[in-house]
Amino acid sequence: MKKTVSYWLIALWFLVMLISYWIFLPPINIFSVAFWFFVLEGLCLAFGVIALLSLGGKVQQITFQVPGSRARKVVSAPKPAFGKALSAISFAIAAILLILGASTFLNSRLFRAKSYANVIKVKDADFTSDFPETDISHLALLDRSSAKKIGDTYLGTIDKVSQFGISDDYRQVTIGEQPYRVSPLEYKSFWKWFSNHKDGIGYYVKVNQTTGKAELVKLDKGMKYSDSEYFFNDTLRYLRLKYPTVIFGDPSFEVDDKGNPYYVATTYKPKFMLTSNDPTGAILLNAVTGETKRYDLKDVPKWVDRVFSANNVISRVDDYYTYQKGFWNTVFSQTGVKKTTDIYNYISIGSDIYLYTGITSATADSSNLGFILVNMRTREVTNYKLASATETAAQESAEGEVQEKHYEATAPTLVKLDGKAYYLVSLKDAAGLVKSYAIVDAEDYQQVTVDNDIETLIAKFTDSDTSALSGVTTNSGKSAEKVKVITGVVDKLASQMISGSTVYYISSSGEIYKVKATTDTTDSLPFLAVGDEFKGELQDDNYLTKFEITNKK
Incomplete structure (x- = not known):
């Protein structure tokens, strides 16, 4: 009977650990904190199992002297075999927690500030002479929420519309040097997946960020691997089982220049012991065939737009500008301390996506010292020196110009028109529909020009051909109404x-x-x-x- 209970408890431990691995999918890698938490979970469960076994096992009588008296007390305790096992597990748990805590503390910015500051290199450049002139035909006018409003209107055009929804991804990519937001369809529930997964997901949506026109792309063969799949075809689980020791992030949806759907999972490695994960490359998963290939950073195909996340980029840039003179300088004198502003956005240059944001002083006033441009595939960082207003100041200025309409400004897009820096801001009504556009002079944010027609607005600031913006659609997916x-x-x-x-x-x-x-x-x-x-x-x-x-x- 006792052996039967022991076997059942051990089987239960294996079952719980298997379920935990299935849900959390930690990499089997000693440089992963997630792995060590998985080990700690197993040790804690093992401690509980052995403690339960010891209650039903053989015990020994231990007699000890009660302090301060002649009385003796007899207690029961587990046999040495159980006691040694429990002690060993307790020691292992304490050791792992101590190592994790010490590693995190000793490798924090408090002790390694300059190491964090030197993870990236920043190239300085002049905005007027080095920043690329904005290509009007590739101007990304729609933000994510606007693209989503347009793309979601196309769901009703597919067959089996009741079986699918459109994912909230709407990831910004470039296809043939044109900026798009793309998002796959997804199964609405487990039972709808059960009825349709053999054929796969046959569509994805792409929204042109310049013209506002959307397209529901029909695939020759359905996608058998996606975030809405269950069991072994779920993208994260599929990649974890193929690469059990690799540290990677959540796969994100992209399409190549031919329109083929892929999921891109960025691979990571800790920069300092077990802390500060930094990208090392990417795994590409063909969403139709399930074929995968792992690339180092330098070998990632050029059609892949975003290997580095915005959080990683901004964190590294902040470290670079904050800790050049050590940690304590940031606490006391703050000499030369700068940081990124609170708002960032993306712009398309050629076939690449770039993150840009302003660089301001540690006092965080309403002025920028310059802008940074970061290639999201290579993380090449360029700092363009230009005294200007912050993105927040530009938003407030644009809203003030139409204050009687209570429009809300979107995150500004940095543009260079005829050699000068401007913020391009979309103005939305309470329903989230773009009603107007504003151009704010980046160097003098009180100079604001507003127009309902983007082509007319841009034409006021450049001699470039603006015909690519003719007939730009609004969030409703219909052409802008004729002006009365x-x-x-x-x-x-x-x-x-x-x-x-x-x-x-x-x-x-x-x-x-x-x-x-x-x-x-x-x-x-x-x-x-x-x-x-x-x-x-x-x-x-x-x-x-x-x-x-x-x-x-």
């Missing part, structure tokens, strides 16, 4: 200050129109009088833009 031009005669006129800006109220033919005074409105606006003829483009809340006085009384 209002003409009339001023019957009555009044004005008032709203949040620091003068708004003119024009009564004409029973309607009241509003014109907000900005740097772009005509200089003759303050001299507008009853009887004057005018025209302008009608916007929300009866505001007029591109206002002109056509015939002065």
